[in-house]
Amino acid sequence: xxxxxxxxxxxxxALGPERVARGELERMVYSHDFASLPxxxxxxxxxxxxxxVLPQTTEEVAAVVRxxxxxxxxxxxxxxxxxxxxxxxxxxxxxxVDLRKxxxxxxxxxxxxxxxxxxxATWEAVAAHLATRGFVLPVEPVSAPSSTIGGGISNGAVxxxxxxxxxxxDMVLDLEVVLPDGRVVHxxxxxxxxxxxxxxxxxxxxxxxxLGIVTKATLRVDPKPEExxxxxxxxxxxxxxxxxxxxxVDAGVAVHHATFLDRDHFVFERALTADTPDPAPIxxxxxxxxxxxxxxxxxxxxxxAGPRKGTKxxxxxxxxxWARRFTVYGARRLSRGLVVSANLVPTGRLGEAVAEARGLxxxxxxxxAVQASLLSPTTASLAPYVLMDETVPSGxxxxxxxxxxxxxxxxxxxxxxxxxxxxxFNLERMHGRAARSLxxxxxVFDPGRKxxxxxxxxxxxxxxxxxxxxxxxxxxxxxxELAAFLRRIKPxxxxxxxxxxxxxxx
Numbered sequence: 001x002x003x004x005x006x007x008x009x010x011x012x013x014a015l016g017p018e019r020v021a022r023g024e025l026e027r028m029v030y031s032h033d034f035a036s037l038p039x040x041x042x043x044x045x046x047x048x049x050x051x052x053v054l055p056q057t058t059e060e061v062a063a064v065v066r067x068x069x070x071x072x073x074x075x076x077x078x079x080x081x082x083x084x085x086x087x088x089x090x091x092x093x094x095x096x097v098d099l100r101k102x103x104x105x106x107x108x109x110x111x112x113x114x115x116x117x118x119x120x121a122t123w124e125a126v127a128a129h130l131a132t133r134g135f136v137l138p139v140e141p142v143s144a145p146s147s148t149i150g151g152g153i154s155n156g157a158v159x160x161x162x163x164x165x166x167x168x169x170d171m172v173l174d175l176e177v178v179l180p181d182g183r184v185v186h187x188x189x190x191x192x193x194x195x196x197x198x199x200x201x202x203x204x205x206x207x208x209x210x211l212g213i214v215t216k217a218t219l220r221v222d223p224k225p226e227e228x229x230x231x232x233x234x235x236x237x238x239x240x241x242x243x244x245x246x247x248x249v250d251a252g253v254a255v256h257h258a259t260f261l262d263r264d265h266f267v268f269e270r271a272l273t274a275d276t277p278d279p280a281p282i283x284x285x286x287x288x289x290x291x292x293x294x295x296x297x298x299x300x301x302x303x304x305a306g307p308r309k310g311t312k313x314x315x316x317x318x319x320x321x322w323a324r325r326f327t328v329y330g331a332r333r334l335s336r337g338l339v340v341s342a343n344l345v346p347t348g349r350l351g352e353a354v355a356e357a358r359g360l361x362x363x364x365x366x367x368x369a370v371q372a373s374l375l376s377p378t379t380a381s382l383a384p385y386v387l388m389d390e391t392v393p394s395g396x397x398x399x400x401x402x403x404x405x406x407x408x409x410x411x412x413x414x415x416x417x418x419x420x421x422x423x424x425f426n427l428e429r430m431h432g433r434a435a436r437s438l439x440x441x442x443x444v445f446d447p448g449r450k451x452x453x454x455x456x457x458x459x460x461x462x463x464x465x466x467x468x469x470x471x472x473x474x475x476x477x478x479x480x481e482l483a484a485f486l487r488r489i490k491p492x493x494x495x496x497x498x499x500x501x502x503x504x505x506x
Contacts, residue, residue, distance in 0.1 A: 004050055007071040011053055011095070014063045019054040019101075026052050030096050034143070034329075035084035035422075036337030036388055038396025044471070045421065046462035047089055049076065049096035056101045058176060058184055058215040064097060065213065066182035068450045071095075075451045077209040079120065079151025082143040084340045085420030087155060087208040091454050092462050099150055102215060105129045114173055116218045119150025124326075126219075135221045138165035142383075145326050150214040155418060156206025158344075158381050160257045160286065160325060163374040165222065169205045176216035177204055180446035184215075203441070208420060210452045211445045227291040228256075230322035231298050233310040234280040238262055238358065240308040241281035242351035242372070247304045248285070249347055249377050253297050256286040258374045259325070260350075262358065265369035268331035277317055283310075284321050328371055329385055335367075337390035339398050341405035343382045345372075345414035350380045356408045357384040364401055364487040381417070382409065400484025403477065419456045425477035427457060 002010075004022075011020045021027070031047040041047060050073060055061045068075055074094035081088050090096060102120035109115070110133065117126055123144035127137050141152045141159040152159075153175065157168055165171075174188040187200040204211055235241035238260075245260050266279040285301060287294045302312060313321075324330075332338040345353040354370050361368040361384065368386030375381055384405060388398035399422070406416035406426055415430045416423055428435040439457040446453070454460025459471045 002071045007067075007073055007095075008051065010067055010071060011051055011064065014067065015053055015055060015060055019056070021052040021054075022050065024048075030078065030081070030098070031089065033081040033083045033086060033088050035086070035339055036390040036395070036398075037086070037089075038390055038399070040396055044461050045089075045091040046093040047091070048093060049090045050093045052096045052098055054098050054101045058102075058178065061097060061099075061102075061178045061213055061215055062182045062184055064095060065178055065180065065450065068095070069448075074449070074453055075213075077150075077154070077213045077452065079148030079154075080122070080143075080146045082147040082151065083155055083418065083420065084342060085418035085422045087418065087420030087452070087455060088151070089421060091421060091460050092464075097213065099213075099215070100148065103148075106216065108133060108135075110135070113221050113223070114218055115221050116216060117149050118216055119148060119153075119214045121149050123147060123149060123152060130221055131224070134224045136224050137161070138171055138220065138222050139168045141168065142326065142328060149217050149219075153205055153217060154207060154209045154214055156208075158373075158375055158417070160373075163258065163376060164254050164256045164288070167375070169202065171220045172201055172205060172217060173220055174218040175201055175204055175214050177212040177214055179212045180448065180450045185212075208418070208452065208456050210442055210456050213451065225288040225290075227294040228286070228288045229294060229298070229315075230318040231285045231287065231301055231315075232277075232282055232313040232318035232321055233285075233301070233305045234277065234282050234313060235305075235308060235310050236280075238281050238354050238370075239351055240310065241283050242354050244283050244304055244308050244310055245372070245374060245380075246347060246350055247308070248301070248374065251300060251304060253300050253304075254289075255297065255301075255374070256288040258283060258285045260354065260370075260372045261328070262354070262370040264367075265328075265331075265371060268334060268369060271334060272330055275320065277313060277321070282313070282321075284318065284325070286322060331369065331385070331387060335387035335389065337388040337395060337398075338385055339388055339402060340383055340385045341402045342417040343406060343409035343414055344375070344379055344417060345382050345409050345412050347374065347376070347378055347380045349412045349414075350382070353380075353382045353409070353412055353414075356412075357382060357405060360384075360401060360404055360408070361386060364398075364404070364484060366398060366401060366487065368401070379414075382414075394486070397483040397487045400480050400482070400487050403480035404484050421455055421459070422476075424456065424459045425473035425480075427473065 027048040076090045078088040099120040102118040107116040139161040141157040270276040357370045366386040370384040389395045
């Protein structure tokens with residue numbers, strides 16, 4: 001491996017000094033993603049990159065990738081770092097490629113209903129660009145205001161609108177990708193008709209940046225709907241609220257989106273925001289389409305809520321809560337850290353899944369809340385979150401919640417979302433023998449493990465010495481199981497804000 005000083009000179013020659021950083025503060029910013037990591041993680045991984053680079057073109061990304069052969073430094077691609085499994089965090093230092101300067105909308109075609117953008121553009125910025133032209137994104141990730149197009153695609157994001165318009169993967173018509181050998185390829189033919197033949201797009205969607213770096217994407221877009229409104233219903237308990245959500249599916253109501261938020265979510269929100277509904281399990285629905293259809297859908301929802309003792313909230317309250325849909329994890333401001341457990345579960349078992357999440361939060365003596373959303377008639381996302389204190393040695397025990405919640409999702413016929421650094425142990429449990437095939441795909445595309453190596457299909461440590469250079473994924477799973485055990489025997493719950501505890505009545 002070349003010296004770091006030599007690597008720095010080569011990177012500066014490729015990008016210029018203003019777009020190559022190696023100061024400690026800059027590197028520290030990139031040592032975590034949205035989820036909290038305990039300080040103990042530094043014992044296992046080199047989370048700080050050696051360099052941060054900010055390319056502005058695909059050619060510059062390719063140049064950085066090719067330099068890896070010369071410098072021997074691994075590469076970690078990154079958008080805004082809104083993931084929760086460590087996929088955009090280095091494990092052996094190296095070069096972190098921040099793509100956010102590649103943020104242009106390159107082309108918009110109203111006739112073919114598609115837009116081509118650079119990977120570093122945020123979903124919110126692209127949505128704003130489309131809005132001025134009378135179009136919308138069919139699906140938007142939960143972290144749309146800050147998450148990037150490339151990050152959402154690489155992490156297989158789910159989001160608002162999926163129930164009516166299909167998954168985010170269905171939106172992606174073509175990708176431009178820099179492969180680990182520095183070549184630049186497109187994953188699909190330009191025309192819609194050619195997508196069924198030799199379309200490689202699904203291979204890179206959800207690959208978490210392990211097969212290449214996405215630099216551009218062409219997305220399907222929709223005309224702005226005639227009518228768009230929100231409706232919100234409060235329920236006496238979680239069971240009634242989740243029954244209402246499943247009832248939407250059974251009644252065949254093609255809502256744009258439906259989200260369940262439990263009482264504690266609104267307790268957290270009230271500690272931060274004055275104009276919050278009274279804490280209760282609430283289902284927030286978004287309706288889009290022709291005006292007559294939307295009005296009919298709302299009447300149907302009203303009829304479904306009544307027998308379940310649901311109370312319809314005022315229209316302005318529903319609109320305000322829909323406007324806050326991207327801040328569902330705002331409770332992080334109440335603590336010194338937050339952990340999210342993102343899972344997919346069968347829609348028919350949503351009530352059971354929510355009850356298990358709530359029970360697990362209580363059994364592990366955590367402060368947390370449960371939220372879930374419809375993704376399709378058969379699949380719902382379940383993403384409970386818990387507060388933690390990442391500054392104390394015991395803070396990392398909250399990660400045990402992620403392990404136990406993922407176990408429950410698998411037992412119900414679902415699975416956790418994302419693998420990254422923290423959840424690699426789930427790969428074989430999720431895919432069985434096919435897990436080996438996924439490793440073989442990585443071997444074909446990146447035999448040298450240059451781009452995001454040691455994640456998703458294997459688990460590296462920061463050490464390069466044989467025996468110490470990797471950890472069996474099962475060991476990581478055991479460690480999180482131990483963390484859950486320690487949480488269970490902890491004598492008292494963590495307390496973060498007095499206002500929260502008073503409101504909850506703890």
